Amino acid sequence: MNNLTQLFEIQKALKQAKYPDYKRISKEIAEYVKNEKDLKRVLNNIKIDKPWEYICGNAEFYTIPFEVNQNVMIPRIETEKLVALAIQEYKDKNFDMVIDIGTGSGCIIISLIKSLLIPTIYKEDIKETEFIATDKSVKALRVVKKNVKKHDLRDLVILKKTETINHINTKDKRVLLLANLPYIPTDQYEKLDKSVKNYEPKSALEGGEDGNREYKKLAEEIEKSSMKSFTLILETEESIIDKTKRLFKKYSPHIVKDMSDKERFLIIRS
């Protein structure tokens, strides 16, 4: 099969499977497959709605490559803004500790550190800061471990299996908390596309009846902690953001919109 015929065949399969962004992905698939057998395997997976990122085992986030498998959510483009907000906050204030809560593939904390290591972005040394990535899933932590190694950050990132910020010693520390915890309300989760529901971990997406189950837990843990000060930057969803905001109302949260003009992030400062 010549290259053009192959590309058409890939595009046809992607269109039939109603793949978004099929032109870009078809080129990536064409570069990825080495032979006819490979192509057949990829197209068979496409036909059963498996996301391309899980087929090739890679996803790009903040222009950085991340290994992914079905134990972690595929990083979403919206979340890139959370990283940009975190960089700004880190530059503006002094933090002893940064905690990425529900790290998944590690995309948030790794993109943040890699950006801070670029001298034109951040001129000071980040070695005084403790960077911690938490997840309640051991299988997810195995993925972030690989990504931390891939990006040569093993000396900088501490991985912890825990719920929210439980068992992390934050006493008297100035802490930057970053969280993209599951926030899809149960009824909305049930209606999600097959490509999401059949492949991505439910524990990474579904946030209980009102979507705020995990953020409630986090709000309680923050109240129990004895941090000196904190900034929490979290991602949520426009349909539930007012309720998420109420969980932290004593800190007067500030709403930030995403690139599609949707109210998606909260910045909460103690």
Ligand SMILES: C[S@@+](CC[C@H](N)C(=O)[O-])C[C@H]1O[C@@H](n2cnc3c(N)ncnc32)[C@H](O)[C@@H]1O
């Ligand atoms: C929406 S995914 C986000 C993954 C990654 N941070 C990202 O932005 O792509 C949520 C992650 O939080 C983890 N998680 C869910 N509830 C948690 C909790 N209470 N404490 C810690 N991690 C949790 C899930 O296992 C999953 O990896």
